[in-house]
Amino acid sequence: MKIEFKHQQSAHCENGVISNLMRHHGFDISEPLAFGIGSGLFFCYVPFIKVNHAPAFTYRALPGIIFKRFAKRVGIKIKREKFKDPKLAKVRLDENLNNNNPVGLQVGVYNLVYFPDDYRFHFNAHNLVVYGKEDQTYLISDPVMETVTTLTDKELEKVRFAKGAFAPKGQIYYPVDFPEKLKIQSAIVKGIKHTCKDMLAPMPLIGVKGIRYTARLIKKWPKTKGVKLANHYLGQIVRMQEEIGTGGGGFRYIYGAFLQEASGILNNPELEVLSKEITEIGDLWRDFALEASRIYKNRSAQVDAYVKVATQLEHIADREETFFKKLKKTI
Template identity: 55%
Template sequence: MMRTEEIIIQDKAFEHRQSAHCENGVVSNLLRYYDVELSEPLVFGIGSGLFFSHMPFLKVDGIPVTSFRPLPGIIFSRISKRLGVTFKKRRFRNSPQKAMEALNGNIAEGIPTGMLVGVYHLSYFPAPYRFHFNAHNIVVFGRENGAYKISDPIMEDFTKLDYNELMRVRYAKGVFAPKGHMYWVENIPETIDLKSAIYKGIRQTCKHMLTIPIHYFGVKGIRFMAKKVRRYPKKLGPRKAALFTGQIVRAQEEIGTGGAGFRFMYAAFLQEAAKITGNEKLKELSFEMTTIGDM
């Protein structure tokens, strides 16, 4: 069950809502603070978050990368463009102290600030969920007794990190190292055309899943990976085949929002999109996608 909790920032409540995926959840929570009500599925769909890639040439810990979504940050960028919302972004590649000073400045001004962090050293994460992934999104919205107040959309409630803990995860090493990356809402347009944003999101999702000619991506990528998995036991041996297959399952079940590789979330998006646009065909597609996800 998703949880909601509020904490006051300079006379205004920052509402924490638990979500299935960090990037969608942080964007949704940040926009809500500025009175733009956009659910996690809407963020995901408008940002064309449904994707597939299987890249044997790109490996993490020796295992080919499989993903059911675009690269980290892409959903965020598309949402910004399609809604006309301006986000300010800063990165401090080799200056952790300046990165923390900039964050403190935002906190002093009452600005909830999103940032990228590494998962492995997040002290509030249960041990089984810590792995070397450096594109996790959180919101920092205050300080209290030397600790930073954290809204991590994966967690049920608000949590905290001390100065050294936060700096460590902001400067985690490895692939996609965050390097102090932080972002916050700078400007919200007076009107937002949700219908247009929804259709743009759907069109790009269809295009990327169906028309990319390279066989590592989209529907072609799913078929390509299926053929490779069938050959794993003979080609890799039982132990390595289990490791490779386990990583695919992890990407689908844990990183992919509890199963079906984001298909349930996209189905929820289509259902909301049907109400907003009045397009009943989207509702039918939502039911169809839910059924596929249950298979």
């Protein structure tokens, strides 16, 4: 069976699933709105988790939490289920499809056959929608892809039961209960407040302070880690920033789009001004990535170059601190 489902491409998978599922149920929620209300913007340095043999930096909130917060704030309910037994996971999926209910799934990327080889890493917090089944083939709407795609039941089982950090355990989720009217306005305010709190947290590895901490680390790397490792780590920051479903510069732009939309909904022109400001900060993140890429492209380890990118990052931290303080006051 095939459920009438409108696929729309998005910049980030989790927002995209929220937005597409909400649209399916008749609520026009854009990707930026889902991202902003769910307080997706974040920064955290996670020294104890290693990804591809380099420390992890995350630019987003934990997997699944954007939808959780979004649901709570606008007043919908989501049903979530994890499975030990792949057979049961499949039965539950088929039941939902038979009931004409498209569902979100958390999956691992490594065995996702329609992804380019180079993008297939052991990253387990990817999200997609299943909207039908024909014979043994599932119809897939993966929000980061331009068009819909398919997976066989074997392929789908493999990605649903990928192992490692954030193992999806066959997680299935879908909205079940909708109020007559979504509480969009209060949800936006709550979402913004939460992001400000996160980014201005008085903790060394989180938010603006985390960005500063990272800048200090970068300055030290060429001395403490040697040329090769320092370049590898710097490359990792840029990859975490611009891809692997995370996005740093890109996230600033989605947030800018969110503030612009919010400005209209809340009738608050100041948010429009702040939207411009975060767009500028997004540009600075991109300049930082560009400068960093020059270092690891030439495999140079001139301490000067490292100090230069670290200074750029410190500047970003300063700008973001001012930005989030202003945003907090506005709301």
